[in-house]
Amino acid sequence: MRVLVTGASGFVGSHAVAALLADGHKPVLLVRDPEKTRRVLAKVGVVEPVSLYKGDIRDAVAVRAGLEQCDAVIHAAAEIGVVNQVGDAAGTNVAGLKNVLGQAAELGLDPIVHISTIGVFVPPTEPVITTESPLSSPRNDYGRTKVLGERYARQLQERGTPITIVYPAGVIGPHQPSIDALMEGLRAGLNQGWPITSGGVGIVDVRDLAVVLARCLEPGRGPRRFMLGGHHLTWAQLADVCDEVTGERCRRFRAPSAVLRGAAAVLDAVKLIKRIDYPLTRDAVEMMVTMVRTCDTPTFEALGVSLRPVQETVADSLRWLAQEGHIASVKVGRLAGRVTP
Template sequence: MRVLVTGASGFIGSHAVAALLADGHKPLLLVRNPEKTRRVLANLGVVEPVSLHEADIRDTVAVRSGLEQCDAVIHAAAEIGVISQAGDSAGTNVAGLKNVLGQAVELGLDPIVHISTIGVFVPPAGPVITTESPLSAPRNDYGRTKVLGERYARQLQDQGMPITIVYPAGVIGPYQPSLDTLMEGLRAGLKQGWPITSGGAGVVDVRDLAVVLARCVEPGRGPRRFMLGGHYLTWAQLADVCDEVTGGRCRRFRVPRAVLRGAAAALDAVKLIKKIDYPLTRDAVEMMVTMVRTYDTPTLEALGVELRPVQETIADSLRWLAQEGHLPPVKVGRLAGKVTP
């Protein structure tokens, strides 16, 4: 199929392009910076000519021009703002999303795949998050705009439109163009130590997520929702896996959730006047201390996907962080070496 991919120069979007090509699809990439996109894809071993459509997803006419050339769409473009201030959250996560999803519906594309986030359910209402869990009421602009975009996508689903929504948790892996969220957390954990507190993290390999997205590209299936929280690890378990794959020993310090929330709020205030290289924010802490397991079985069975071992994902992520200079080689121990796409 001819598939429009938004956000193709980003972490998830670029890996999705590689997975689509592997499955024989013909992606058309809607991007703002063609040169950056080619560079990011080359890192993944995508060297064959890929068609580019230069546009901003906030530009209604330009988006429609790209959609008109395709049969389906994977919408991966988004502003992220959990550990840092997002850019134009409303413009990208709401207006841009409506441009893509709404016009794709008008043009009859099928399927229309939207990458949401586990964050629309956090803090969770129960001990397990499912696709039917209630949506949350986030504190920050990023979270609020993601929920607004989610509600729009669900309105289209309620009308019977072929919208597929995928909910990934903490996505990590090699070749992240700009470090964010859990990848920044891995770096900080190995450099400065792991805060051991309540909650945990859902760890999703970006390459597994890319396979899920490519397998969603199947017309005639109607509205669908797929949870992909991945491997759930407590913070102590995440530190233990890092020790296991590196052969070293990460620092750990126990912190009650109330203390961590207070420290993060204070750090947010300090960061307004001074640059501090530590990805702890009040919003990130809320995710950290309240995260629970997700129910992924229906997703994995419906799409025939088997997640790779979490040790492999974390090892490849740490090896790449060291290769790119984000971590001193000594911090990754026996993992030091070059990553292959």
Template sequence: MRVLVTGASGFVGSHAVAALLADGHEPLLLVRSPEKTREVLASVGVTGEIPLHKADIRDAAAVREALEQCDAVIHAAAEIGVIGRADDLNGTNVAGVKNVLGQAVELGLDPIVHISSVGVFVPPAGPVITTESPLSTPRNGYGRSKISAERYARRLQEQGMPITIVYPAGVTGPHQPSLDAMVEGLRAGLEQGWPITAGGANIVDVRDLAVVLARCLEPGRGPRRFMLGGHYLTWAQLADVCDEVTGNRCRRFRIHRSVLRGAAAVGDVMKLIKEIDYPLTRDAVEMMVTMVRTYDTPTLEALGVSLRPVQETIADSLRWLAQEGHLTTGKAGRLAG
């Protein structure tokens, strides 16, 4: 199947390309920078010639030209704004979604895979997040842009269009072009200590997510939604896993959720004045202290996917962080060898 992939120079998109090739698909990559894309793909083992379509996701005509060459699409391009300022949230996360999903529907592509986020359900309304959980009302621009895109995709589903929505949580693993919330949080936890507080983290390996995306490429199935939060760990459990794989003892400090919220809010103000090397923002804290486990069983059974052990994901992530110089060898422990 000829599959258009947006965001192929990103973390999820690059791994998705590798999974598509492994399953025998023919990807066409919509990218802004061919040079960066080739470099990122090489890091995940994709070194052959892959056709590229140079375009900006916000350019409807250019996106349509790429879609016209394909049977299906995986939309992975997105601005991430949980731990920092994204460049153009509405342009990429809203207009870009409409350019890809809306025009793919018009052209009859099937399936049309949209990567959303567990974040559209946070703060959660119950003890478990499912695909039927109510959408949240975000306080920040990033969250509002993701909700707008989510509502647009769901409107298309309600019309019977073959939109598949996938909801990953804390995507983790090696070869991340730029560190985002979960991987940055791992680095900070080892270097500066783990806040032991309410909530926890859902960790899904980027390679497992890529397999799920490739398995979604089954035409004729109509609208579908797949939850993929991965392994749920409390903050104490995550620190324990880091100890297990590194052979070190991470520093821990107990802190109440309200104190953590206040500290992060102060940090947000300070970051406007000077650069602070810590990914703790008010928005990130809200996800940290309210996160609950997700119900992934229907996804794993429908697509025939098994998640790798969380220890493997954490170990591979920390080993890569050390190799790339993002984590000191002392903090990486036995993984630095």
């Protein structure tokens, strides 16, 4: 199957390309910077020639030209902004998304796979998040644009468009082109210490997510939604896993949710005038202290997939962070060696 992939120079998109090739698909990549994309793909083991089409998802004409070459699409391009400032969130997460999903629907592509985020349900109103949980009302541009994009995708689903929406939680793993989100959190946790607070985190290996996306490429299945919250850990449990895989004891400090929210608000204000290398923001704290478990069983059963052990995911992530110089090697203890895709 010829599959258009957007965001192939990003973390999830690049790993998705590797998974597609492993399953025998022919990816066609819509990218803004072909040379950068080739470098990123080489890091995840993609060395064979792939079709690259230069274009921006905000350009409807370029998007349509790419879609017309394909049978299906995986839409991985997005502006992410939980711990860092975002760029053109509305242009990418709303207008760009509509260019991809809307035109794919017009052209009859099947399936149309959209990577959303568990963040559209946070803060949750139920003890377990499912694909039917109520959508949230985020306070920042990133969250608001992701929910707007989600609502558009669901409108297309209601018309019978074969859109598959996947909701990953905190995605980590080796070979992240730009450190962000939970990978940034891992670095900060080992360098400055883990805040032990309420809530928790869902951990998804980027390589497992890529397999899920490849398995979604089944035509004729109609609209579908798949939750992928991954391994749910409290913050103390995540610190324990880091200790287990590194053989070192990382620092911990108690941080009641109210104190953490206040500290994050102060940091947000200070970061407007001074660079501070710590990924604590008011939006990140909301995710941290309110996250609950997710119901992933329907995803595993429908797609025949499973998750690798969380220890393997965390170990590979920390090993790669040290290998790339994002964490001092002394912080990762016994973790060493070459990182594989």
